[in-house]
Amino acid sequence: MASTSDTVLDARSVARTLRRMADEIVELNEGTDNLILVGIQRRGVQLAARLASGIQQRENVEVPQGALDITLYRDDLQTVGPRPVVGPTHLPWSIDGKVVVIVDDVLYTGRTVRAALDELADFGRPARIALAVLVDRGGRELPIQPDVVGRTVEAQKGQRVDVLVEELDGRDAVVITAREDGA
């Protein structure tokens, strides 16, 4: 299975992009009041932590963070079957009346975000839910759009777009891999 990889963003551009996204999140919310960042397991959690530290540096405010594992809210259990539950959902704050920003690595079909919206609804009723993604690769199957985007890339169906983060992968990068046996 031969495959070729292209680096779309290297470590420095990831850092720069996340700084800009942090600013855009604060602008979107007109400040940091009532803001909660919720990362989707797995890599969304690390990205949310980077965004929070970016906001901390600029605004000197510590924004609460949470983590969401959407595995149990997926819509493909009957077809694909169970997948390992990768991490805990951790939302120690009430989200009622808050502005919740869902943070994910790659936005593709929109099904993960749909699941995340359902899961958040079980925790409370935020004043607003926004979506921040490092990469939007197109290919939506649901009417879902991001509010804050790091980078838009054109990726074909057979290609994979992977976000790598230092904590899990040893380096920060965004990589497109073309699978020659791809769909």
Added chain:
Amino acid sequence: MSSALGKDLLGLEPLTAAQIKLVLDTAGPFKEISERAIKKVPTLRGSTIVNLFFEASTRTRISFEFAEKRLSADPVNVASSGSSVQKGETLVDTARNLEAMRIDMVVIRHGASGAAQFLADRIESKVVNAGDGTHEHPTQGLLDLLTLRDHFGRLDGLRVCICGDVLHSRVARSNIWGLRKMGAEVGVCGPRSLLPNAIDAFGVTVFDHIEDAIQWADALNVLRLQLERMQAGYIPSLREYNRVFGVSRERLERAPKDILILHPGPMNRGVEIDSDVADGPHSVILDQVTNGVAVRMAVLYLLAGGRPDLAEAAKGGEGRGVGA
């Protein structure tokens, strides 16, 4: 493709260490759901699960029912009394009739060893063994493993002694299989009349004195002594049993280290276990009950779904793995 555990969960004997680890790892995140204000996820929405209980059970049946409801499945409870079973319907006929009403899973508790396997071989629905005779009680074994792993951080090398009526205990068998597969050392302690003749074949250390077991073990799993065993002549009297084999504070205080105390319930206080031990600082008996719901949620989840025919039809959907 069948699920990661196969079609059914009939016992821990047929599982690999990797499969047992998968259940325990999956149960972890499920614990958090029971702490939420809305204790429910939509995962098994639309699945019908029949709890078919031919033997009395409170804890296990309620625990399964909580697990099913917290995963949004629809549970239906069938007890043998007050059902067609009382009218002489066979197990298979009962199950086939239920299946004709389109169910997805059967959780069965039955007095005959092998009943779960017998049913699993004859119906298409997935079968979860909730205790069959003296054979196995796999979800109890799994929740004991989870409780031990939570406390010690490992199972490998752990010394666990199962105390009491091992002969009649499906909990003991599931524990022995599960613990040994996960690398723990297993001891058993009880009167010889209540240990299986071929106990050596299980690869366990036999203790004739509870004091020796306490010296050896990191944890004791104290089994319920069925009161009818006395009438059957296995033990002279409950008082004598308590005096010789009862787990008491005085005995535990002579141990070289703190010993974790497990009990599958329901307890006979003052027989196999004294109240100040059951309610003492090293008792995790109620943690076992909490973990039971999470383990059963994990088992139901891992057995569910995974229809390759539907997956083929839905292809072209999501391209990536868990992300996207």
